[in-house]
Amino acid sequence: MQSDSIKRAIPWMLSLAVLALLPVTGLLRGSFLSHVLVMILLNASMAQAWNIIGGYAGQVSFGHSVFFGIGAYGAAYAVTNLKMTPYPGALAGAVLAAVLAVIIGYPTFKLKGHYFAIATFAIVEVFHRLFMIWEDVGGAVGLDYPILKDGWRNFSWSRSKVGYFYGALILFGIIFSLVRALEKARFGYYLKAIREGQETAESLGVDARRYKLAAMALSAAMAAMCGAFFAQYNYRVDPSMVLSLDMSMRFVLITILGGIGTLWGPLLGAAILIPLQEYTRAYLAKLGPGVDLVIFGLIIILVMQFQPKGIMGMIDAARKRRRKLAAAGNEHEGGRQ
Amino acid sequence: MSEFLQIRNVTMKFGELLADKDVSFDVPKGMICGLIGPNGAGKTTLFNCIAGYYAPTAGEIFFEGKRISGLPPYRIARLGIARTFQVVRPLKEMSVLDNIMVGAFLHHASAAEARKAAERCLDLCFLEEYRNKPAGDLTIGNKKRLEVARALATNPKLLLLDECVAGLTSTEVHDMVQVIKRLRDEGITILMVEHIMEAIMPIADKIVVLSHGEKIAEGSPSVVVHDPMVITAYLGEKFARKLAEQKAAAGEGGAL
Ligand SMILES: Nc1ncnc2c1ncn2[C@@H]1O[C@H](COP(=O)(O)OP(=O)(O)OP(=O)(O)O)[C@@H](O)[C@H]1O
Ligand SMILES: [Mg+2]
Numbered sequence: 001m002q003s004d005s006i007k008r009a010i011p012w013m014l015s016l017a018v019l020a021l022l023p024v025t026g027l028l029r030g031s032f033l034s035h036v037l038v039m040i041l042l043n044a045s046m047a048q049a050w051n052i053i054g055g056y057a058g059q060v061s062f063g064h065s066v067f068f069g070i071g072a073y074g075a076a077y078a079v080t081n082l083k084m085t086p087y088p089g090a091l092a093g094a095v096l097a098a099v100l101a102v103i104i105g106y107p108t109f110k111l112k113g114h115y116f117a118i119a120t121f122a123i124v125e126v127f128h129r130l131f132m133i134w135e136d137v138g139g140a141v142g143l144d145y146p147i148l149k150d151g152w153r154n155f156s157w158s159r160s161k162v163g164y165f166y167g168a169l170i171l172f173g174i175i176f177s178l179v180r181a182l183e184k185a186r187f188g189y190y191l192k193a194i195r196e197g198q199e200t201a202e203s204l205g206v207d208a209r210r211y212k213l214a215a216m217a218l219s220a221a222m223a224a225m226c227g228a229f230f231a232q233y234n235y236r237v238d239p240s241m242v243l244s245l246d247m248s249m250r251f252v253l254i255t256i257l258g259g260i261g262t263l264w265g266p267l268l269g270a271a272i273l274i275p276l277q278e279y280t281r282a283y284l285a286k287l288g289p290g291v292d293l294v295i296f297g298l299i300i301i302l303v304m305q306f307q308p309k310g311i312m313g314m315i316d317a318a319r320k321r322r323r324k325l326a327a328a329g330n331e332h333e334g335g336r337q
Numbered sequence: 338m339s340e341f342l343q344i345r346n347v348t349m350k351f352g353e354l355l356a357d358k359d360v361s362f363d364v365p366k367g368m369i370c371g372l373i374g375p376n377g378a379g380k381t382t383l384f385n386c387i388a389g390y391y392a393p394t395a396g397e398i399f400f401e402g403k404r405i406s407g408l409p410p411y412r413i414a415r416l417g418i419a420r421t422f423q424v425v426r427p428l429k430e431m432s433v434l435d436n437i438m439v440g441a442f443l444h445h446a447s448a449a450e451a452r453k454a455a456e457r458c459l460d461l462c463f464l465e466e467y468r469n470k471p472a473g474d475l476t477i478g479n480k481k482r483l484e485v486a487r488a489l490a491t492n493p494k495l496l497l498l499d500e501c502v503a504g505l506t507s508t509e510v511h512d513m514v515q516v517i518k519r520l521r522d523e524g525i526t527i528l529m530v531e532h533i534m535e536a537i538m539p540i541a542d543k544i545v546v547l548s549h550g551e552k553i554a555e556g557s558p559s560v561v562v563h564d565p566m567v568i569t570a571y572l573g574e575k576f577a578r579k580l581a582e583q584k585a586a587a588g589e590g591g592a593l
Contacts, residue, residue, distance in 0.1 A: 186442045186451070193439040196428035203388065203422075204491055205414035205443040261430075 041168035047266030049222035050251035055261035058195025063120030065247035071224025090228035101220035142238025259312025347396035374547035419493035421484035429473030440490030
């Protein structure tokens with residue numbers, strides 16, 4: 001069994017290694033392409049973080065921009081106000097996000113119905129307003145980074161995006177490896193069972209509330225790590241950048257488009273939406289703010305119309321069709337012999 | 338011995354409706370105990386009280402000497418009581434094997450061990466060929482078997498089966514009855530609700546009869562079927578007559 005799981009890990013490790021070699025090939029010399037790649041990796045990681053609670057455990061959260069924001073502010077606060085490296089700030093942000101996640105989940109997971117979704121919806125507005133008036137973190141202006149020396153110590157690179165690319169790749173590697181392991185473990189089975197039937201899961205000894213809380217805390221902490229990266233990458237943070245419903249919807253939409261509750265859905269969703277968004281941004285901006293979201297909303301509605309399980313669902317269906325055809329073909333040949 | 342499962346004066350009310358009224362009986366360890374009664378007699382409600390889905394309005398339930406009434410379902414499951422649902426509840430998007438593995442994870446932390454334990458239950462309940470099918474795609478008969486297999490995977494001491502053969506063909510009923518007997522022989526105590534008398538009467542060591550929420554009879558199958566209260570409340574004259582004829586025939590043949 002041990003060697004089995006090692007064997008299973010080989011393609012995944014190889015893909016990470018191939019991605020890690022990209023900068024060496026010189027393909028990333030153009031900074032726009034590297035920017036798009038960084039954004040794909042970041043958004044895939046964000047969607048995957050959301051996927052833990054929203055996809056596997058089936059509890060839809062609209063509050064992930066808050067966890068994301070807490071991580072972003074954590075890193076930025078450590079750098080700008082405390083003159084430290086961003087790492088302790090990111091870590092503190094992750095812990096605080098997990099604590100907040102438990103505070104929201106504890107009362108609402110007890111209730112049946114949509115209380116959890118509503119509560120996560122509400123905190124976005126609450127935290128946006130809070131950070132707008134919180135002088136210590138710059139209020140509406142937010143926090144601007146000073147000029148820092150390039151490198152891993154400050155997690156900041158001004159001349160090329162290669163450093164950020166590796167940073168995003170590490171983030172992506174950690175979050176996807178985590179969910180990959182979780183999917184095959186008791187934790188993942190229990191989350192799926194809770195999603196498919198909480199009472200059934202409980203009849204099998206699953207403390208559903210505890211598992212949902214654990215999933216929520218893990219998901220929030222991962223979202224906060226993504227937020228910390230986002231602050232580092234933009235060299236600043238302000239309330240509207242992170243603490244918005246738009247940002248929350250990003251977590252949800254990418255996952256749904258790619259395939260909710262699947263390992264590769266978040267990556268597929270990001271790999272399709274982000275280039276589309278980055279390449280059409282300049283053009284769409286002329287039409288007014290939020291138009292891009294409307295268009296992406298439409299794309300997602302269209303996809304869902306045909307396949308509620310997103311692009312992963314389409315791929316699965318195509319695979320099944322092919323297998324069926326192959327089986328029919330074999331039978332046919334067998335018949336002739 | 339009778340300390341295994343004790344139901345003491347359990348009453349369950351839904352508003353004004355008395356689903357169970359002052360029900361008391363014991364299920365001794367190692368037995369197959371049948372719980373029968375007409376529709377709406379309060380059998381499933383009593384199961385829900387034992388498994389922790391309802392806290393009884395009054396009365397207490399003890400398992401191995403420990404009071405379990407009022408505990409949440411997952412705690413009761415961990416004590417060694419597993420249940421099936423009369424209205425089947427497959428974890429639809431998960432495969433049949435994965436459904437059973439969820440049960441097996443209760444006592445096996447590693448996925449490899451849980452899979453091994455689940456595979457045993459899969460075989461035992463005749464589900465091998467549906468192993469990788471989504472549970473939602475199974476026929477009703479196979480969903481019933483999945484209920485049993487999944488509950489079994491938690492390695493219970495007491496198994497509560499709520500009409501687990503309803504909807505099966507007669508050969509399938511026969512197979513399931515064999516499975517239930519085998520489980521009893523392995524030491525699992527079974528409390529089963531069943532409408533199909535042919536399934537329960539031959540294997541039950543004891544029968545409890547509920548009618549309108551009240552226990553009206555308790556005893557060995559042969560005693561219970563001859564109880565006049567039971568006959569009028571539930572079995573009806575027809576079945577009682579059939580049973581008497583069968584008995585007479587068996588007596589003549591010298592068998593049984
Ligand atoms: N959650 C509930 N709320 C209100 N009434 C209920 C509830 N559950 C059961 N009842 C009622 O309690 C009574 C007993 O129902 P129960 O399901 O226990 O019967 P049963 O013996 O299992 O019947 P069947 O053989 O049809 O399965 C019925 O009148 C039923 O309508
Ligand atoms: Mg019932």
